[in-house]
């Protein structure tokens with residue numbers, strides 16, 4: 001059970017942003033993996049000068065869970081590749097996050113923009129390292145931490161991809177924990193439009209619970225920010241991004257899960273898009289070396305009950321044809 005004091009995530013976000021960007025040099029503070037607990041969870045050694053790692057995205061993360069087509073389907077569609085069970089992605093992590101999820105598979109020491117575990121680097125340098133090492137991946141996952149603390153991270157990556165002539169060959173997938181509105185606060189309208197219209201680029205935003213209570217339990221942040229997560233998803237969809245969603249449904253409170261999922265889906269359909277639930281994938285939470293000391297077994301077990309309630313509610317709202325539509329083909333335009 002989360003007994004730690006609540007987090008002032010909004011203040012933390014501003015502090016971390018300041019430590020994570022040098023606008024003049026177009027550099028951002030990125031995690032260096034060697035020596036971290038997260039590095040002991042990696043199946044391949046870190047690459048790209050310690051700034052990168054290769055992640056295996058699996059369509060079937062667990063036979064008892066739902067299929068996870070993200071980011072495999074959007075990537076394979078863009079690159080014209082057959083859909084594969086395991087997709088190798090080049091991952092880079094911003095070294096800061098304003099949430100503190102008990103299940104996070106990143107060491108908390110890699111979330112504080114700490115120079116001991118990170119360095120300033122430009123997206124172009126990271127892409128160049130990837131090319132120099134001839135990395136066997138055509139998908140780049142811009143992750144964290146919370147990448148949105150520095151929305152310039154994704155913008156500058158997309159600009160560098162264009163400059164290096166990699167737009168056709170490399171798909172970019174950006175994670176977002178939906179904690180801030182920094183895209184609108186720190187980028188110009190022209191920059192947002194450039195990102196939204198970039199081909200071979202999609203975003204995923206993660207709902208960190210199914211209501212304010214489960215959100216606070218999972219992240220330690222103020223429950224009012226759960227509502228903001230839904231609002232932000234709506235803003236990204238309205239701005240024209242190729243937007244997807246994850247949801248983590250770990251909880252200690254299993255009372256009235258069907259009712260809570262129904263209320264959540266009402267909000268998503270009303271405020272994001274009526275079809276958006278079909279673009280959301282529940283994420284299976286797993287234990288790792290990096291989270292062993294804060295892992296909550298009961299909450300992990302309860303996610304299966306929450307999944308049942310989520311699936312029942314989604315099935316109640318959509319036809320068999322809609323439910324079998326590939327996630328990339330779910331229309332979210334008005």
Ligand code: SF4
Pocket residue numbers: 097098099100101103104105106111144145146177
């Ligand atoms: S939002 Fe993501 S990166 Fe941040 S603590 Fe939670 S799981 Fe970790």
